Amino acid sequence: MPLSRRIERALPNALGIGLTGFVLVVLFGPVLLLALFSFNDSTVISLPWEGFTTRWYSEALNDDGAMSAIGHSLVVASVVTVASLILGTLASWGLTRIPFRGRSLVAGIHGAVLVVPWLIIGIAGLIFFSQIELALSLQTITLMHIVVTFPLVVAVVSAGLIRFDPSLEEAAIDMGASQLQMMRYVVLPQIAPSLAAAAIFAFAWSFNNFEISFFTGGFEQTFPVWVYGVLRHSSNLPVVNAASTIIALAQVLLVFGLWYGMKLMTKRRGGTDRDAAEMITGAVR
Amino acid sequence: MITLSSLTKQFGDATAVDAIDLEIADGEFFSMLGPSGCGKTTTLRMIAGFEEPTSGRIELAGEDVTWTSPRRRNVNMVFQNYALFPHMNVRENVEFGLRIKKLGKAEAKERIERMVAAVRMEGFEDRHPAQLSGGQQQRVALARALVNQPAALLLDEPLGALDLKLRKEMQLELKSIQQQTGTTFVYVTHDQEEALTMSDRVAVMNGGKVEQAADPRTLYQRPDSAFVADFIGTSNLMTIPTGQRAGEDIRIALPAASPNGEVTITVRPEKIKVVASEPADGSYARGTVLENVYLGSMTQLIVEIRSGERLIVHQLNDEDGREPLAPGAAVILAWSAEHSYVIPEKGPQ
Numbered sequence: 001m002p003l004s005r006r007i008e009r010a011l012p013n014a015l016g017i018g019l020t021g022f023v024l025v026v027l028f029g030p031v032l033l034l035a036l037f038s039f040n041d042s043t044v045i046s047l048p049w050e051g052f053t054t055r056w057y058s059e060a061l062n063d064d065g066a067m068s069a070i071g072h073s074l075v076v077a078s079v080v081t082v083a084s085l086i087l088g089t090l091a092s093w094g095l096t097r098i099p100f101r102g103r104s105l106v107a108g109i110h111g112a113v114l115v116v117p118w119l120i121i122g123i124a125g126l127i128f129f130s131q132i133e134l135a136l137s138l139q140t141i142t143l144m145h146i147v148v149t150f151p152l153v154v155a156v157v158s159a160g161l162i163r164f165d166p167s168l169e170e171a172a173i174d175m176g177a178s179q180l181q182m183m184r185y186v187v188l189p190q191i192a193p194s195l196a197a198a199a200i201f202a203f204a205w206s207f208n209n210f211e212i213s214f215f216t217g218g219f220e221q222t223f224p225v226w227v228y229g230v231l232r233h234s235s236n237l238p239v240v241n242a243a244s245t246i247i248a249l250a251q252v253l254l255v256f257g258l259w260y261g262m263k264l265m266t267k268r269r270g271g272t273d274r275d276a277a278e279m280i281t282g283a284v285r
Numbered sequence: 286m287i288t289l290s291s292l293t294k295q296f297g298d299a300t301a302v303d304a305i306d307l308e309i310a311d312g313e314f315f316s317m318l319g320p321s322g323c324g325k326t327t328t329l330r331m332i333a334g335f336e337e338p339t340s341g342r343i344e345l346a347g348e349d350v351t352w353t354s355p356r357r358r359n360v361n362m363v364f365q366n367y368a369l370f371p372h373m374n375v376r377e378n379v380e381f382g383l384r385i386k387k388l389g390k391a392e393a394k395e396r397i398e399r400m401v402a403a404v405r406m407e408g409f410e411d412r413h414p415a416q417l418s419g420g421q422q423q424r425v426a427l428a429r430a431l432v433n434q435p436a437a438l439l440l441d442e443p444l445g446a447l448d449l450k451l452r453k454e455m456q457l458e459l460k461s462i463q464q465q466t467g468t469t470f471v472y473v474t475h476d477q478e479e480a481l482t483m484s485d486r487v488a489v490m491n492g493g494k495v496e497q498a499a500d501p502r503t504l505y506q507r508p509d510s511a512f513v514a515d516f517i518g519t520s521n522l523m524t525i526p527t528g529q530r531a532g533e534d535i536r537i538a539l540p541a542a543s544p545n546g547e548v549t550i551t552v553r554p555e556k557i558k559v560v561a562s563e564p565a566d567g568s569y570a571r572g573t574v575l576e577n578v579y580l581g582s583m584t585q586l587i588v589e590i591r592s593g594e595r596l597i598v599h600q601l602n603d604e605d606g607r608e609p610l611a612p613g614a615a616v617i618l619a620w621s622a623e624h625s626y627v628i629p630e631k632g633p634q
């Protein structure tokens with residue numbers, strides 16, 4: 001092959017790799033840099049490199065404030081995930097399978113909630129709770145988080161249900177299955193990727209949310225609110241940095257674990273990597 | 286036995302199925318044939334229970350099931366896209382109905398093995414649908430339905446997604462499975478050849494109505510309507526004004542006891558002969574060849590007769606060295622009186 005032709009062929013590839021690399025650096029560079037500095041033996045996050053230490057990590061792990069905030073966030077995010085998953089799946093079923101008047105209106109309202117800024121939802125929640133004179137607490141945070149994650153779950157699970165071939169449901173009924181058996185044996189195993197994606201998103205949204213938790217929370221803080229609070233003293237910076245690195249790493253591992261699990265699952269069903277990607281991106285679309 | 290009585294289905298203002306009456310006998314291979322949109326699928330889905338009729342009755346084995354839930358009807362459906370459960374392997378798919386019915390392990394196992402063997406899918410039990418070809422998926426779908434030992438199997442264009450060669454193979458296979466199991470098959474198709482080769486009886490449907498339900502031979506030889514004559518095989522439809530049409534270039538002889546007045550007749554292309562001179566009796570028409578099409582075992586001629594109508598003629602290619610008639614050639618076509626089949630007048634609708 002002549003050289004010019006070879007260059008012509010290799011060029012798109014090289015460009016693609018270059019561009020991807022650039023995007024990755026811009027996106028994750030700062031995060032990785034922070035993670036790196038969490039091992040720097042200095043209270044300021046900047047060069048020069050003062051030496052490797054795990055001091056900030058042991059401090060973070062021994063910091064009662066950090067640990068209880070993380071604990072609160074885990075509890076809130078778990079409750080929010082389970083509640084919004086159950087409610088959202090039921091709502092998705094209604095929206096995609098049961099014809100009723102004003103169905104598109106209801107679906108539209110769900111979509112609308114997704115684009116309202118969290119700040120506004122947080123303030124609205126604050127006003128609402130003070131109107132009904134409900135004391136702010138982790139419960140009020142949980143309630144307001146569900147307001148946001150519920151439509152998210154509805155969007156993701158509905159997408160899965162719309163892609164789901166309804167003749168599979170009929171086939172199950174045709175062979176004598178009740179509605180419940182059809183759900184259990186046919187529908188749920190099929191929309192499992194959508195449910196998993198919805199669960200991950202709901203959990204991450206709730207766990208990472210600052211605005212809503214800030215306005216509708218009481219004395220007990222969630223992790224982002226705690227971070228905001230302690231960051232006012234710059235001496236806390238390395239500890240926050242270490243704690244955030246742990247949290248970020250845990251979330252990344254969670255998502256990758258899920259991705260890998262789904263790949264295994266589609267492989268077992270005779271699908272390809274592409275099917276797995278299709279299932280996951282399809283669940284999000 | 287499946288009995289449909291004045292079965293009607295309306296979607297809004299549109300009537301998809303219009304007062305159908307049908308009786309399907311046990312063990313019969315019964316087809317519903319008609320152009321797209323004529324109401325075949327809707328009829329089948331009403332028998333399965335997935336559509337509720339607007340009016341009329343459905344009986345299975347003498348029992349009124351018009352309002353029975355599909356899960357309690359002793360019929361099973363084979364869907365056009367197979368509708369196999371993608372997350373289950375072949376064995377689990379076939380097992381599904383028996384698992385729901387909580388059939389004993391030993392009997393279930395035996396039935397599944399027998400069914401998988403009947404559709405020649407041994408050795409594929411652990412594969413998932415995504416790892417099977419279209420024809421194999423089709424066979425699994427068949428096994429999954431038949432393992433429930435339904436009183437009737439409902440099939441909605443089950444071969445529609447297969448290529449021609451595979452379709453031919455599967456036609457034979459379906460027919461043999463049907464005969465083996467003795468199950469009643471209600472088979473929906475828009476392919477007349479498929480319906481004729483496989484079925485004991487065929488209901489020809491048009492616009493939500495059954496035009497004629499009969500065995501293939503009767504449909505071909507004695508169609509009840511111009512639509513049936515036209516839809517089944519190739520036919521030459523002609524409207525004959527009064528009694529006979531006689532002139533210098535044409536003479537139409539009708540069978541004895543034909544009605545007076547205007548009639549519509551159909552003449553099958555293989556009954557028309559190209560002759561050298563006007564025959565003494567029977568029908569003939571002078572015309573000009575417009576086109577000849579070589580079809581292997583026969584040649585199809587399109588001849589324009591003097592009255593302006595075009596007739597299709599099939600000539601068997603059974604003589605070596607016969608020159609095909611070139612376009613423009615003047616010919617005389619002849620056929621006997623009994624081959625002018627008079628289509629019965631439709632009663633008041």
Ligand SMILES: Nc1ncnc2c1ncn2[C@@H]1O[C@H](COP(=O)(O)OP(=O)(O)O)[C@@H](O)[C@H]1O
Binds near residue numbers: 323324
């Ligand atoms: N769910 C439905 N809603 C509205 N119209 C329908 C529905 N199903 C079928 N139809 C209409 O009913 C007629 C018959 O459809 P169908 O039974 O699918 O015909 P076929 O199977 O013979 O092609 C068509 O005109 C079709 O558009």
Ligand SMILES: [Mg+2]
Binds near residue numbers: 322325326327
């Ligand atoms: Mg159809």
